[in-house]
Amino acid sequence: MKKHLKHLNGSLLHYVRQNGTGASERTRPYYEWSTHRSFHQVFPYQRTAESKVGRELSLAGDNGRVTINFSSQDYLGLAQDGRMMEAAMRGARDFGVHSAGSPAFCGSTRVLRELESVIAEVIGAQEVVVYPTGWAAGYGVPVALIRGDDLILMDALSHNCIQEGARASTAEVKKFRHNDLQELEVFLAEARKASANRGIFVLVESLYSMDSDCPDLAALLDLCEQYEAISILDVAHDFGSMGAAGKGLLESIPGRLPDVVLGSFSKTFAANGGFSAASPQVVNYLRYHSPTNLFSNAISPMQTCVAKEAFDITFSREGDTLRTTLMERVLHLRAGMKTAGLHVHGEPSPICPVFVGDEALARLTSKHVFDLGMVANLVEFPAVARGKARFRFQLMATHEPEDLDRAVAIMLEGKNRAMVELAGLMEEEY
Numbered sequence: 287m288k289k290h291l292k293h294l295n296g297s298l299l300h301y302v303r304q305n306g307t308g309a310s311e312r313t314r315p316y317y318e319w320s321t322h323r324s325f326h327q328v329f330p331y332q333r334t335a336e337s338k339v340g341r342e343l344s345l346a347g348d349n350g351r352v353t354i355n356f357s358s359q360d361y362l363g364l365a366q367d368g369r370m371m372e373a374a375m376r377g378a379r380d381f382g383v384h385s386a387g388s389p390a391f392c393g394s395t396r397v398l399r400e401l402e403s404v405i406a407e408v409i410g411a412q413e414v415v416v417y418p419t420g421w422a423a424g425y426g427v428p429v430a431l432i433r434g435d436d437l438i439l440m441d442a443l444s445h446n447c448i449q450e451g452a453r454a455s456t457a458e459v460k461k462f463r464h465n466d467l468q469e470l471e472v473f474l475a476e477a478r479k480a481s482a483n484r485g486i487f488v489l490v491e492s493l494y495s496m497d498s499d500c501p502d503l504a505a506l507l508d509l510c511e512q513y514e515a516i517s518i519l520d521v522a523h524d525f526g527s528m529g530a531a532g533k534g535l536l537e538s539i540p541g542r543l544p545d546v547v548l549g550s551f552s553k554t555f556a557a558n559g560g561f562s563a564a565s566p567q568v569v570n571y572l573r574y575h576s577p578t579n580l581f582s583n584a585i586s587p588m589q590t591c592v593a594k595e596a597f598d599i600t601f602s603r604e605g606d607t608l609r610t611t612l613m614e615r616v617l618h619l620r621a622g623m624k625t626a627g628l629h630v631h632g633e634p635s636p637i638c639p640v641f642v643g644d645e646a647l648a649r650l651t652s653k654h655v656f657d658l659g660m661v662a663n664l665v666e667f668p669a670v671a672r673g674k675a676r677f678r679f680q681l682m683a684t685h686e687p688e689d690l691d692r693a694v695a696i697m698l699e700g701k702n703r704a705m706v707e708l709a710g711l712m713e714e715e716y
Contacts, residue, residue: 291711292319293326294646297667328649330656330664340366341685343661354689354696356662356679361527361636362608363684364556364596377591385584389415389573393584401594402561408601409536409547411563415572418585420522420550423560425451426578427518427548428489430571432456436485439473439515441465441501443494448520448548452489464494465501467509474513486515492535493524496670496678498632498639500524504539517544526554526600527636532609553636555596557589612636612683615690619681622694628701631676638679639665642701648675650704658696 301316323329334346340363343355364370377397387393402414417423424447432438432455440452442461452459462469470488477486488510490501503519510517524534531537536547546568551559562572574580585593599605616634623630629641642648645666652664655677666675679693 291646293323293328294649294708294711297645299668323649327653327656330652330661333661338366341682341689345661351659353656354660354692356660356681356685356693358682359553359680360556360682361554361612361680362596362600362605363682364554364599366684367556367599369595369599370556370592373591373595374588377587377589381587383586383588385586387583388580389584390580395584395587395590397587397594398584398590401590401597404594404597405549405561406563408533408597409543409563411543411547413566413569414561414563415569415576415579416585416590417560417562417576417579418582419558419578420548420552420560421447422578422582423548423550423562424448424520424522425454426576427546427562427572428452428455428487429578430576431516431546431568432487433485434458436487437477438487438489439470439477440489441491441494443496444489444491445495445520445522448489448491464497465499467502467505470506471509471513474509474515478513478515486513487518488515489518489520491520491522493521493528493635493637494632495523495637496639496665496676498635498637500535500633503535503544504542507539507542507544510545516546518546518548519544520548522548522550522560523553523637524635525549526597526605527609527612529609530606532601532605551589551593551596554600555593557585557593557596559585559589559593608683612681615681615683615685615687618687619679619690619693622690623697626694626698628694628697636681638681639676640679640697641674641676642704643675644673645675647701647704647708648677650707651677651701654703654707655696655700658700660693660696660700662693662697 296319304312306312320329335343336346337344339358339360341355342352344352381395385393398416402416406414424445428451434456436456438452438459440461441464443464460473462473493500507517521534526532528534529537547563549561551557619638620630623640631639642651648664648666662677662679665678
């Protein structure tokens with residue numbers, strides 16, 4: 287495409303390399319590209335909320351308009367619950383608004399230890415350590431446990447925090463094809479044949495947020511046991527929001543656990559924060575060797591109390607009802623999108639990926655979808671494969687059926703308008 291269509295071309299990867307000696311000089315090309323996209327209304331990022339997160343949302347610069355919201359991570363709708371506000375106030379009243387220290391230096395509170403015990407009991411783990419964010423847990427665990435002569439085998443679609451943690455731990459990282467346990471076994475067999483004593487770590491997720499699919503966890507753990515590999519599972523997206531008991535994919539392995547379970551509060555539990563569940567030996571080691579725990583202020587008392595309140599609700603009969611409602615909404619939206627002829631990917635979960643084609647069409651669709659009164663997150667290369675741009679709808683138990691019907695209508699109309707606009711732009715070019 288010609289230069290005047292650069293807002294439909296390019297990706298973040300084009301701006302990773304920087305040239306020059308000044309900070310502004312080195313970052314100016316990306317600034318100009320992203321600003322150009324914003325001017326053409328095809329840069330749907332860094333929006334600012336003017337209202338509470340909920341099924342509807344008001345955004346800064348949008349003249350007070352209320353849009354239907356499928357962009358927020360609040361699967362059971364607890365972030366909108368008044369009990370969370372009350373929990374935050376209790377935390378501030380009893381312990382102040384700030385932890386004011388690392389967990390190693392008096393940053394922990396009684397309620398934090400209670401939260402760790404609650405999480406351990408729910409998962410069936412011996413001990414848990416809580417981190418200030420989910421990203422901190424995903425990064426800090428590999429950095430603490432893995433050394434430069436160890437080998438990491440990770441799913442190609444692992445989350446950024448895990449990939450960054452792996453890269454910071456060792457140069458010996460191999461990615462196996464997404465959910466391909468046959469390739470994983472080949473890598474495991476080769477590595478164990480080459481060394482009987484080498485540390486081998488297998489890192490996977492229970493629910494992948496870009497594709498809404500899951501690994502065969504029982505088979506994966508069998509492989510790890512066979513080849514004496516250490517298993518690390520990130521349960522950020524399905525823990526609390528899926529499964530008969532709310533434990534997500536962990537319910538497929540009753541009586542078993544990976545060596546380490548990572549999780550986040552930010553998807554279901556209405557708070558910032560994350561955790562790692564493991565044996566007492568591993569958790570003790572993480573407390574003093576995981577830099578994102580040791581060298582960061584502990585999670586705030588307010589966030590701690592909110593997370594604990596959310597756990598109490600999530601793993602109760604009320605939580606069972608919320609999960610049932612959520613899955614009803616998930617199936618409703620997926621069926622509607624398919625009936626409309628839109629491509630829905632993956633398995634039913636709070637994440638509903640809707641594919642629209644290449645980056646140019648997806649960017650134009652994002653503009654029209656927003657104009658029509660909906661926010662849903664556009665994910666494009668390099669976060670997903672080139673030409674596989676998609677909208678990642680994130681559902682809440684608080685969405686109403688009419689919200690889902692409206693979302694389908696908007697998505698279809700937005701894509702149709704984008705196709706017409708793109709055809710016109712291409713005609714002008716040639």
